[in-house]
Structures are given as structure tokens and as C-alpha cells.
Amino acid sequence: xxxxxxxxxxEKQSWIPxxxxxxxxxFIPGLGQLLSRQIQRGLLLLASTVTIVLLxxxxxxxxxxxxxxxxAMITKAIRRRPFFIGLxxxxxxxxxxxxxxxxxxxxxxxxxxxxxxxxxxGARVGIFVLIIFTFFSLGWQISEIDLVKMIAELPxxxxxxxxxxxxxxxxxxxxxxxxxxxxxxxxxxxxxxPPPPFEEPDKPYMVSTPTCGDLTQRDANSRDILGTxxxxxxxxxxxxxxxxxxxxxxxxxxxxxxQKGEYVTVMTDDRGSFEIDVVMPYRLMPPSMRGRQIHQIVxxxxxxxxxxxxxxxxxLCIGRMVETIFMGMMxxxxxxxxxxxxxxxxxxxxxxxxPITMAIYYVTRTILNIVRSIEPLIWALIAVVWVxxxxxxxxxxxxxxxxxxLGKLYSEAIENIDRGPIEAIQATGATRLQTIMxxxxxxxxxxxxxxxxxxxxxxxxxxxxxxxxxxxxIGFLLVQYIRLxxxxxxxxxxxxxxxxxxxxxxxxxxxxxxxx
Amino acid sequence: MLEIKNLTKVYDDGxxxxxxxxxxxxxxxxxxxxxxxxxxxxxxxxxxxxxxxxTEGTIIWDDEDITALEQDQLxxxxxxxxxxxxxxxxxxxxxxxxxxxxxxxxxxxxxxxLLHHFPSRDRKMAMDALERLGIADQAHKRADELSGxxxxxxxxxxxxxxxxxxxxxxxPVASLDPVLAHSILGYLEKLNQDEGIxxxxxxxxxxxxxxxxxxxxGLRDGQIVYKGSQxxxxxxxxxxxxxxxxxxxxxxxxxxxxxxxx
Numbered sequence: 161x162x163x164x165x166x167x168x169x170x171e172k173q174s175w176i177p178x179x180x181x182x183x184x185x186x187f188i189p190g191l192g193q194l195l196s197r198q199i200q201r202g203l204l205l206l207a208s209t210v211t212i213v214l215l216x217x218x219x220x221x222x223x224x225x226x227x228x229x230x231x232a233m234i235t236k237a238i239r240r241r242p243f244f245i246g247l248x249x250x251x252x253x254x255x256x257x258x259x260x261x262x263x264x265x266x267x268x269x270x271x272x273x274x275x276x277x278x279x280x281x282g283a284r285v286g287i288f289v290l291i292i293f294t295f296f297s298l299g300w301q302i303s304e305i306d307l308v309k310m311i312a313e314l315p316x317x318x319x320x321x322x323x324x325x326x327x328x329x330x331x332x333x334x335x336x337x338x339x340x341x342x343x344x345x346x347x348x349x350x351x352x353x354p355p356p357p358f359e360e361p362d363k364p365y366m367v368s369t370p371t372c373g374d375l376t377q378r379d380a381n382s383r384d385i386l387g388t389x390x391x392x393x394x395x396x397x398x399x400x401x402x403x404x405x406x407x408x409x410x411x412x413x414x415x416x417x418x419q420k421g422e423y424v425t426v427m428t429d430d431r432g433s434f435e436i437d438v439v440m441p442y443r444l445m446p447p448s449m450r451g452r453q454i455h456q457i458v459x460x461x462x463x464x465x466x467x468x469x470x471x472x473x474x475x476l477c478i479g480r481m482v483e484t485i486f487m488g489m490m491x492x493x494x495x496x497x498x499x500x501x502x503x504x505x506x507x508x509x510x511x512x513x514x515p516i517t518m519a520i521y522y523v524t525r526t527i528l529n530i531v532r533s534i535e536p537l538i539w540a541l542i543a544v545v546w547v548x549x550x551x552x553x554x555x556x557x558x559x560x561x562x563x564x565x566l567g568k569l570y571s572e573a574i575e576n577i578d579r580g581p582i583e584a585i586q587a588t589g590a591t592r593l594q595t596i597m598x599x600x601x602x603x604x605x606x607x608x609x610x611x612x613x614x615x616x617x618x619x620x621x622x623x624x625x626x627x628x629x630x631x632x633x634i635g636f637l638l639v640q641y642i643r644l645x646x647x648x649x650x651x652x653x654x655x656x657x658x659x660x661x662x663x664x665x666x667x668x669x670x671x672x673x674x675x676x
Numbered sequence: 677m678l679e680i681k682n683l684t685k686v687y688d689d690g691x692x693x694x695x696x697x698x699x700x701x702x703x704x705x706x707x708x709x710x711x712x713x714x715x716x717x718x719x720x721x722x723x724x725x726x727x728x729x730x731t732e733g734t735i736i737w738d739d740e741d742i743t744a745l746e747q748d749q750l751x752x753x754x755x756x757x758x759x760x761x762x763x764x765x766x767x768x769x770x771x772x773x774x775x776x777x778x779x780x781x782x783x784x785x786x787x788x789x790l791l792h793h794f795p796s797r798d799r800k801m802a803m804d805a806l807e808r809l810g811i812a813d814q815a816h817k818r819a820d821e822l823s824g825x826x827x828x829x830x831x832x833x834x835x836x837x838x839x840x841x842x843x844x845x846x847x848p849v850a851s852l853d854p855v856l857a858h859s860i861l862g863y864l865e866k867l868n869q870d871e872g873i874x875x876x877x878x879x880x881x882x883x884x885x886x887x888x889x890x891x892x893x894g895l896r897d898g899q900i901v902y903k904g905s906q907x908x909x910x911x912x913x914x915x916x917x918x919x920x921x922x923x924x925x926x927x928x929x930x931x932x933x934x935x936x937x938x
Contacts, residue, residue: 580765584831587725588838589755589782597790598778602767 182264192263327651387440473649488620495562503570531564551632573607683733711895755782758835779837
């Protein structure tokens with residue numbers, strides 16, 4: 161208070177008395193500051209308050225849009241999200257009052273930098289800390305951050321996550337051998353049920369009793385009406401081996417029978433025999449199939465034989481990874497080839513000769529900037545429409561983006577070229593070609609190589625994801641595996657991407673370091 | 677040897693850099709041109725080997741008009757005129773050796789130089805030139821790894837490779853400290869005196885001009901405002917210098933003696 165006279169001298173004078181500023185800011189936050197000639201502060205506070213109130217109104221409206229009055233809406237919103245709405249409302253109220261107080265003090269003591277030492281300065285800054293805190297709370301809600309869910313649902317995420325992190329169980333596979341025997345079943349029972357199958361010595365054999373019956377049906381309430389119970393007896397299978405029971409319908413569809421949610425399996429005894437009761441399964445048949453049909457019940461023993469071999473997923477991932485790296489390489493090479501002439505057109509020092517060349521310069525620059533600001537993924541979407549799914553679409557997308565990016569980088573390298581050495585080499589009596597070889601090329605080669613490697617790096621990185629939109633490469637495989645919930649195979653693809661990108665990163669930085 | 681008649685240069689933007697400049701350069705002299713930045717010194721030097729094409733006037737070199745030459749003939753003249761620059765104008769990323777060798781470009785077969793091949797005679801010559809300037813041990817370093825003084829010596833070596841009759845030096849010591857300035861000008865003086873290479877040099881500092889010049893011309897706003905002999909320049913005071921120069925005369929302030937020439 162004692163230093164107020166000094167500060168008033170040194171700062172801009174308020175247009176209105178301090179109490180008036182406070183009262184005005186109480187009605188329209190920030191206006192008081194504006195009128196006491198703290199223009200920036202006033203505008204900032206006004207904009208912040210308006211934004212906060214609008215956002216808060218939007219959230220309340222989302223929570224309680226059915227309530228008739230504003231008051232009812234607010235109370236309902238607080239009831240539904242007590243912590244969040246309460247917090248923001250309290251913050252807003254405090255902020256509102258604080259702004260009024262700030263307007264009063266600002267008008268009275270003047271200026272954004274009061275001379276009251278650290279304490280008062282803290283109070284003037286504190287208002288912005290409160291604003292940021294309020295925005296943070298709003299942002300938390302708007303972006304649906306839910307840490308509780310993140311922790312609570314970790315157990316659900318763990319199985320797929322662990323498969324992605326360590327997918328190598330799916331990287332190898334073994335050949336399988338199938339031992340099976342089946343029995344024909346007539347549906348429904350009729351006059352001539354099929355005879356037991358012909359028995360051959362040394363071959364697995366299974367009989368069913370009876371050999372006819374009804375399939376499980378579903379009533380109007382989707383409740384199962386169980387079908388006929390079949391007693392299966394098998395012999396001469398592999399001893400002590402798990403045996404799966406499958407059903408084959410007349411049109412050749414096979415499926416493993418489930419009962420009470422579990423696949424039906426049985427262990428064979430020491431002599432390779434088994435006995436099990438199986439209820440005939442539910443099977444929806446096409447309406448065209450009327451009358452009696454012959455189905456088949458089959459017992460299968462599937463056992464691995466031979467050594468380990470790479471799985472299909474692993475082989476596919478390797479193939480696609482190679483494809484990916486070459487996609488990146490081809491796109492980079494095409495990008496370099498096309499961007500060199502473009503970069504000459506986009507170099508100011510080369511094009512500043514006449515108005516026509518300057519116009520070409522501006523047009524080229526503008527096109528490059530537009531093309532560059534469209535992400536490769538979006539170019540890929542366009543390219544897929546253009547040339548169809550596959551790696552070529554990815555190459556087209558990456559090439560287009562590379563031309564724009566490299567064109568700009570190269571043209572800047574050309575613009576930064578040092579005229580001095582050119583002059584010096586010309587002065588020795590060198591020809592034009594010699595001047596280019598001895599004065600221009602040595603200056604260009606470092607940025608040229610460095611930018612090209614950098615772009616190769618980006619292109620391989622991008623080509624791993626460009627498959628997500630159909631652009632070929634390993635991303636194409638990855639997105640398919642994820643959609644099939646085949647997390648192990650997806651994990652293999654992720655590993656390949658990670659290793660390839662890391663390796664490339666290392667190699668390219670090594671090359672650049674050696675070179676520069 | 678070199679006769680400049682009524683030389684005028686007007687740049688595209690209308691700037692008049694040289695206005696009707698006439699003078700002669702005698703064989704074996706150390707001619708210094710003084711003048712403020714922007715007085716046209718650099719333009720004058722560059723007109724002589726036509727790095728800049730003059731607008732009007734003639735430049736006679738051994739009875740040939742340089743301003744009228746075609747590119748091919750011009751290259752033949754250029755290789756007889758070495759040039760060194762304020763900022764050395766070395767190709768920074770090339771080796772010292774390559775920079776020096778490039779001084780030979782006007783003499784050798786253009787096709788073989790595209791593959792960076794030079795005759796063994798030229799390669800020996802490059803090492804000799806580096807030896808002479810005391811930087812033979814730096815030959816395989818990159819040019820930008822050298823200090824300023826060493827880089828200017830590379831610049832001189834490159835000019836020497838041309839076996840020049842004349843060396844144009846555009847403020848050769850303006851970006852060096854005073855001791856190095858004497859060292860570099862000492863080399864030029866030695867070439868001038870021992871081998872009779874004519875030196876045409878622009879300089880800034882009065883004491884350097886007094887120490888090295890055998891004749892001086894003063895340039896202001898593109899016009900010659902002063903011509904003086906060695907004796908006249910030696911007797912010149914700071915005030916007179918200021919009159920020609922148009923502003924306060926600057927002295928380097930480090931000993932003018934040959935001891936600095938190491």
C-alpha cells in the first residue's frame with residue numbers, strides 16, 4: 161500500500177477508479193482490466209473465462225440435457241459427476257471472484273508488474289495457474305481419461321499383450337499326422353439305419369450305437385432341445401492319446417463338437433480303445449435339404465511328427481518385411497530421381513533471374529508445401545484407389561511425399577551453396593563442367609547424401625504402417641493378424657518392424673557420421 | 677601489360693559500381709587499390725578476369741581485349757591471372773591438395789579431370805607449391821580444418837598452380853589478424869620480387885599499403901580519385917589518406933617489419 165504512489169507513477173494510469181474496475185470485472189471478467197488499461201491481461205482473462213464457461217456448459221448439457229431448467233441441469237450434472245463438475249464449478253467461481261479482485265488491485269496499484277515484492281507477484285501469476293488447472297480438469301473429462309479402467313482392465317489386456325511381447329511360440333510349427341475313423345449316422349431315424357462301418361484289420365475303427373437319431377434343436381427362446389445320445393466305441397487308435405470328436409454334415413462341413421462349452425475329447429487307453437457318450441450336436445441345415453440325411457461322426461487323433469519348422473506366420477512376416485524394406489528403398493530412389501529436377505525449380509537463387517522463373521519458383525514451392533503437408537497415409541488411401549491394394553500403392557504414396565520433402569530439402573541446400581568457390585574455380589580458367597564438378601558438387605554432396613539417407617529412414621519407417629490402409633508391406637499383414645485376434649502372429653510382425661527400424665536407424669546414423 | 681580504358685560497370689539494379697575508370701598496370705609492380713567498402717574495388721578486380729562482365733570500356737591484356745573474348749579464349753587468359761579472395765573461397769569439403777590441384781583445371785584435359793585425374797607433373801607441382809607455403813603437412817586435411825592464415829596460403833598455392841603472370845588479390849588479408857596479414861602479404865611480395873609476378877591487390881590499412889605497395893590508386897564511388905607512386909604513398913599522412921579514403925584512416929598497429937613475416 162505504501163508504495164502504491166510510486167508504482168502509480170511508473171505505470172500506465174487506469175481510465176476508471178479501482179472499485180469500478182472490480183465491479184465491472186465481476187460482471188464481465190476481464191473487462192475491468194481492459195478499462196484499467198491492462199489490455200493483454202484483460203483479453204486473456206476474458207477469453208479464458210468464456211472458453212471455460214462454454215466448455216463447462218457443453219459438458220453439463222451432455223450429462224443433463226433432458227432437465228428443463230439450467231439450475232436443474234447443473235444439480236443433475238453434479239449428482240452424476242460430483243467430483244468433476246463440482247471441481248470445475250468451484251474453480252470457475254474462484255476464478256471469477258479472483259479476476260474481479262485482480263481488476264481492482266490492478267487499477268489501484270497499476271501495471272502487470274506490481275512493486276509489492278514476491279508475494280503480490282505470486283498472486284498475480286496464481287490466477288493463470290488456476291486457469292491452467294481448470295483447463296486441465298476439463299481436458300481430463302473431455303478426452304475421457306480413465307486411469308481406474310486402465311488398471312482394472314489390465315488382466316484382460318495381459319493375455320494378448322504377453323502374446324505380442326513374446327510371440328515366438330507361433331514362430332515354429334511341426335507337421336501333424338491324423339489318425340481317424342468315422343461312423344455314418346442317419347438323421348432322423350428311418351427304416352434303414354446305416355450298418356456299422358466295415359472293419360479292416362490294423363486300421364482304427366469306431367462304431368456308434370445307435371446309428372440314427374435327431375440333432376439338437378433350438379426352440380423359439382434359443383434354448384437347446386438335446387438330440388439323441390450316441391455311444392461311441394473306438395479301437396486300434398494310438399494308445400494314451402487325446403482324441404477329438406468331430407461332426408461332418410452331408411455337405412461336407414466339419415466341426416469339432418462342443419458340449420457345455422468345451423470341445424469333446426477323450427483319452428484312449430493302453431490298448432488304443434475308448435468309449436464316450438456324445439449328444440448329437442446342433443446344426444442348422446440349408447432349407448433345401450429335406451428328408452433324411454446321412455451325417456458322419458468322426459474321431460480324430462492329431463499328433464505332431466517330425467522336427468520343428470518355421471510357421472506360416474513367420475515365413476509371411478519375413479517375406480513382407482523384405483517387401484517393406486524394398487518399398488522404402490524404391491520410394492526413396494524414385495523420390496530422389498524426381499526431386500532433383502524439382503529442387504532446381506524450387507531454389508530461389510537459381511530462379512530469381514526473371515519474373516517468369518520467379519513465378520515458377522513460387523508455384524513449385526506452393527505445390528511442394530501442400531503435397532508435403534498431406535501425410536503419406538492419406539496419399540496411400542488415394543494411391544490404393546488409383547493403382548489398387550498392394551505394395552505399389554505404398555510406393556506411390558511414399559514417392560509422392562518423398563518428392564515434396566526431398567525437393568524442399570535439396571532446394572534449400574542449393575540455396576545455401578557458397579558462391580565463393582565457384583568464383584575461384586572459374587577464375588582458374590576452368591570450363592563450366594569442371595566448375596560444377598569441382599565447386600558445386602563437393603558442396604552439394606553432403607546435404608544430398610545426408611537428406612537422402614534421412615528420407616530412406618523415414619520411408620522404411622512409414623512403409624511399415626502404410627500397409628494399415630492397404631499399401632502393402634508388413635503393416636498389411638499386421639492389421640490382418642490383429643483383426644483375426646491372432647496376437648502371436650501380430651507379435652511376430654511387431655518384432656520384425658521394431659528390429660528392422662532399430663537396425664536401419666543405427667545403420668543410417670553410422671553412414672551419416674562416417675560421411676559428414 | 678594491362679591497360680584499362682574507360683571501364684564502367686552498371687549492375688542490373690542500376691547501381692553504378694565503376695565510372696569511367698582508366699589506368700595501366702606495369703609488369704612486375706605491386707599495385708594497390710584503396711577505397712571504402714562499396715567503392716568498386718571488388719568489381720574492378722573481377723572485371724579484369726571477367727568474373728563480372730563490364731558494361732563499357734576495354735581491358736587490354738598483352739594486346740588482346742579481354743572484354744571482347746569468347747568463353748574459350750577467355751579461359752586461356754584467365755589461367756594466366758591468378759586470384760585470391762578475402763574469404764579464401766576454398767572448396768571447404770575438399771582436401772587441401774585437391775583445392776590446390778584445381779588451380780590446374782585450365783591447363784589439363786577437361787574429361788580426365790572429371791574423374792579427378794591429374795597428370796603426375798601437376799601433382800608434383802601441387803606438393804611443391806604447398807611445400808613453398810609451408811603447409812605440405814596439411815595436404816590431406818580438409819580445407820575447412822585449417823586456420824584462416826593457412827587457408828589463405830592454400831589460396832595462394834592454388835593461384836600459383838596457374839603459373840600466373842599476374843595475381844589479383846581481393847582484400848586478401850581483411851579477414852585475418854594483423855600478424856597473419858603481414859605473413860600473407862609477405863608471400864605475395866616475395867612472389868612479386870622473386871618471380872616478377874605482377875600483383876594487383878586491394879587493401880584497407882594505410883600501414884600495409886605503405887609497406888607493400890609500389891604504386892597506389894584510390895577509388896571512391898567508382899571513380900579514381902588518387903594515383904600515387906611508392907614515394908608519395910610513403911610520405912602520406914593519415915589526414916591525406918583520410919581525404920582519399922573518405923573516412924578515418926585505419927592502421928593495423930602491429931610492427932611493419934619483416935620479422936612478422938614468418
